[in-house]
Amino acid sequence: MTDFEIALDACLAGLQDGALTVEACVARYPEHAARLGPLLRAAEAARRQAVDLPSPVFKGRLRAQLLERGSGRAAPVFSRRLLLRPAAALTALSLMLITTGTAFAQAALPGNVLYSWKLASERAWRRVAIDSVSVDLAIARRRADEWIAVATDTALGAKTFVEYREVLERVLAADSDENHARIQAELEDQKSRLAAAGLTPPPFEDLVPPNEPLEPVTPVATTYLGTTATPNGFPYTPAPESTPLPAPPADGAEPQPGPSPAVALTPIAPPP
Amino acid sequence: MSAVTTRPLEQAVDNESSLVRRAKAGNAEAFAELYDAYMERVYRYVYYRVSDRQTAEDITSQVFLRAWEHIRKYRLDGSFLAWLYTIARNAVIDNYRTRKPVVSLDDAVPVASKAAPPDEVAELRVESESVKQAMRNLTDEQHHVLTLKFIGGYSTEEIARQMEKRPGAIRALQMRALQSLAKHLEIEEE
Numbered sequence: 001m002t003d004f005e006i007a008l009d010a011c012l013a014g015l016q017d018g019a020l021t022v023e024a025c026v027a028r029y030p031e032h033a034a035r036l037g038p039l040l041r042a043a044e045a046a047r048r049q050a051v052d053l054p055s056p057v058f059k060g061r062l063r064a065q066l067l068e069r070g071s072g073r074a075a076p077v078f079s080r081r082l083l084l085r086p087a088a089a090l091t092a093l094s095l096m097l098i099t100t101g102t103a104f105a106q107a108a109l110p111g112n113v114l115y116s117w118k119l120a121s122e123r124a125w126r127r128v129a130i131d132s133v134s135v136d137l138a139i140a141r142r143r144a145d146e147w148i149a150v151a152t153d154t155a156l157g158a159k160t161f162v163e164y165r166e167v168l169e170r171v172l173a174a175d176s177d178e179n180h181a182r183i184q185a186e187l188e189d190q191k192s193r194l195a196a197a198g199l200t201p202p203p204f205e206d207l208v209p210p211n212e213p214l215e216p217v218t219p220v221a222t223t224y225l226g227t228t229a230t231p232n233g234f235p236y237t238p239a240p241e242s243t244p245l246p247a248p249p250a251d252g253a254e255p256q257p258g259p260s261p262a263v264a265l266t267p268i269a270p271p272p
Numbered sequence: 273m274s275a276v277t278t279r280p281l282e283q284a285v286d287n288e289s290s291l292v293r294r295a296k297a298g299n300a301e302a303f304a305e306l307y308d309a310y311m312e313r314v315y316r317y318v319y320y321r322v323s324d325r326q327t328a329e330d331i332t333s334q335v336f337l338r339a340w341e342h343i344r345k346y347r348l349d350g351s352f353l354a355w356l357y358t359i360a361r362n363a364v365i366d367n368y369r370t371r372k373p374v375v376s377l378d379d380a381v382p383v384a385s386k387a388a389p390p391d392e393v394a395e396l397r398v399e400s401e402s403v404k405q406a407m408r409n410l411t412d413e414q415h416h417v418l419t420l421k422f423i424g425g426y427s428t429e430e431i432a433r434q435m436e437k438r439p440g441a442i443r444a445l446q447m448r449a450l451q452s453l454a455k456h457l458e459i460e461e462e
Contacts, residue, residue, distance in 0.1 A: 005444060008447055009428055009443045013427065038460060039447070040450075041454070042450045042459055043422075045403050045453070046403060046450075046453060049320065049400060051320055052319045053316070054315040054328075054329070058329050059311060062311070062333050063311075065337070066304060066337070069340060070299075070300020070301075070303060070304075070340065
């Protein structure tokens with residue numbers, strides 16, 4: 001910044017305050033007088049420039065316009081929007097995660113992290129379904145497929161088998177004249193798919209509806225004639241040949257009669 | 273019509289921050305109070321820039337409508353009037369971009385001349401028109417600085433803060449502006 005600019009600025013401030021005149025300023029800075037004079041006169045001309053005042057009519061009209069615009073503006077919109085924006089984003093994100101997660105979980109197999117999510121989604125599916133039999137049949141098909149997929153893992157195979165059987169029990173409990181044909185068709189299909197994989201499902205006709213008490217589980221197969229194993233080592237009993245042992249007496253009571261020869265529930269225990 | 277009277281920045285309304293807060297929350301009455309306090313100053317700024325009553329009214333309307341529309345974006349750490357001047361400056365620039373230059377036919381004559389004899393009034397009118405023409409040769413920045421100084425009554429430091437420049441830059445700008453005016457008004461060095 002030059003001395004001249006400082007002198008000019010001081011003079012402009014003086015003119016503005018009314019404390020100085022152009023002549024007084026020029027006299028105060030004689031070394032800059034030749035340059036200061038014209039600029040200060042130009043400044044005075046610019047300062048003297050007339051400035052119109054707004055008309056009261058215009059002033060009132062614009063005020064009314066602003067108030068009119070303001071009346072349609074809800075005061076809390078700002079804060080509400082601020083709050084709603086992250087909430088909406090969070091909701092959208094949650095929905096996206098749930099949807100994506102659920103979709104991914106549908107492919108999960110027993111032992112996978114998302115498998116319990118899959119089971120939970122199936123429970124939700126059943127709750128909202130109008131036709132629960134169809135849902136149970138679909139779930140049964142899933143369990144059968146899962147069993148095939150994890151059959152080489154003894155522990156998982158056993159676990160999946162139990163779950164499959166539970167679904168089958170539900171399906172068979174819903175067996176009626178109305179549903180019989182489709183249940184039969186679907187279960188036969190599952191049976192053949194399992195057989196193709198070297199697995200044998202529990203005999204459908206032996207499954208007890210869940211609202212009835214299950215028969216006591218027959219002791220292990222070592223004492224059990226006719227017990228054999230599937231290629232994956234999972235025990236099952238061909239129904240016609242099997243003769244289940246009576247349940248061991250509890251506190252010395254008479255042994256309970258086992259299921260009829262045709263009803264041979266397979267002991268579910270993974271092979272050693 | 274009035275002569276230039278300066279109103280320093282310090283004359284902001286006492287409860288400005290409270291009014292601004294309420295206006296930001298959507299209170300139209302609070303904004304109307306701010307309008308009452310600052311409308312005239314904004315109008316004078318605009319008029320000084322455009323030298324035409326109708327254009328000044330149009331731009332002033334735009335300034336307050338924009339301010340009301342965007343008041344939520346206004347940060348409370350600055351002067352509300354300075355914010356309005358910034359909006360006004362942008363509106364003036366927009367006006368120059370979108371409209372043909374207006375050659376004002378307003379009979380804008382300094383108030384000091386009201387009581388002057390007709391010859392003097394005519395002379396002042398000619399001078400006024402010359403000044404307007406000379407000011408049209410200023411850049412937007414130069415015009416803005418002179419307007420803030422002569423109409424807004426701001427000091428160099430206040431203008432520097434408002435324009436986010438150093439005071440030295442503002443002094444240089446005002447010097448070049450006055451040099452340009454002197455040249456176009458044919459005011460020669462002594």
